[in-house]
Ligand SMILES: [Zn+2]
């Protein structure tokens with residue numbers, strides 16, 4: 001569960017109780033089998049409850065704005081537990097709720113279109129959005145005009161993200177659950193047991209008085225369309241399943257107030273929503289949830305109250321919980337308003353889906369960083385996992401156990417002949433546009449075996465495009481274009497020309513990257529050429545620039561004949 005939630009009122013320290021700590025993975029029990037994969041530990045706990053089949057795993061999100069990579073935790077963590085349970089022979093549904101009846105509480109500064117392009121609030125009709133503050137996401141027009149509503153727009157992106165990493169989720173709209181009447185019975189039950197509901201909630205929120213007039217239902221104002229929190233009376237005998245009378249009052253939304261219109265009206269139980277602290281446990285009941293992962297925010301807030309509500313108001317058993325650590329992006333928290341955000345669609349332009357799946361297969365109890373700058377490290381780690389799985393390299397006992405269990409869940413179709421070009425090497429190949437040349441260099445460097453099947457060669461070379469996108473996005477040392485077809489304009493003095501000729505001879509004789517790098521310095525000195533100028537001459541010849549990547553290792557990776565000819569300025 002990852003959601004903005006409702007404004008909670010002040011949270012009181014959770015009371016003692018039989019409350020189950022959600023820090024599942026931090027809490028190892030002596031009686032438990034040790035597993036190489038955390039999802040097995042969670043699956044044990046789910047199985048221990050003897051759940052009815054299909055087992056239901058849930059996640060959820062409030063479609064409040066840009067669904068970024070951080071939100072994908074919610075999808076992937078549940079997925080691995082689902083897959084482990086399926087592997088053990090269980091039938092599993094992975095349900096994902098769009099908590100889209102939640103009200104828009106503040107205007108996001110950044111939105112994104114269906115392709116994942118970030119768009120400033122100023123570029124859409126911000127006025128229309130502003131008038132809809134306080135209204136449910138599904139009642140707000142899509143600012144991009146492509147979907148049924150604001151909520152539907154962002155829910156669509158979530159669905160697309162799940163599809164892109166090949167995770168089959170059943171997306172459920174909360175609004176639909178209310179409108180279709182599926183939520184009606186549990187809503188009515190909560191209102192029938194208002195005193196119990198108040199008493200439980202008052203332990204967690206000091207704005208709720210156990211003997212006060214708090215009513216756990218928020219109607220939608222029929223006049224202005226906003227969610228209102230002021231119910232003046234409840235009549236469970238009215239209409240088909242009961243109604244509430246309300247007054248449309250102001251809503252406290254963080255550091256601002258959303259004005260109510262003052263309208264007094266009557267709403268059915270389908271025309272509103274349960275407050276989040278009740279809605280979440282109501283979802284567990286309605287959907288029969290057996291397991292749900294959630295972020296740290298809920299661990300201290302709505303989880304303690306949620307399980308209390310489940311047991312002592314709804315009289316159901318809450319699901320097995322699991323808290324995942326949030327990760328950072330480039331060392332900073334995800335923030336669409338600060339521009340520190342990346343979508344799944346962006347990431348998949350830089351690496352294969354299985355590498356991203358691997359990232360989420362790592363221990364969710366550990367905080368970690370997702371670094372685009374150092375994406376090569378993540379890809380290298382994945383390549384290592386794969387090589388260990390296929391016994392191509394030695395790993396520690398732990399690494400082998402992890403690879404053996406996890407790899408088949410990360411890669412849909414394990415094939416030993418698959419070829420992975422090292423990511424930074426792929427980035428070097430990406431400096432040239434010529435696909436034949438890319439393949440030729442990769443073969444010569446020994447990264448593609450002579451007998452490799454065509455599909456494996458094609459697959460290997462796909463990474464070149466990804467690494468090239470990475471170089472462009474980060475503007476790193478690989479973000480240069482090799483000027484292969486013709487020699488860039490240049491003008492060198494006689495000493496430089498002589499030094500280049502000598503360097504050409506050295507490279508022609510065959511040397512490794514470090515030796516070439518050293519020789520560049522030596523040659524320059526021998527000919528009294530300023531070292532900086534000599535490097536600049538090299539960058540001019542190959543990139544038509546004054547600077548570039550580490551020249552020695554670069555020249556060693558490009559085909560030798562071309563390098564030699566270019567240094568001699570023959571082509
Ligand atoms: Zn749309």
Ligand SMILES: [Zn+2]
Pocket residue numbers: 221222223224225226248260261262263
């Ligand atoms: Zn109103």
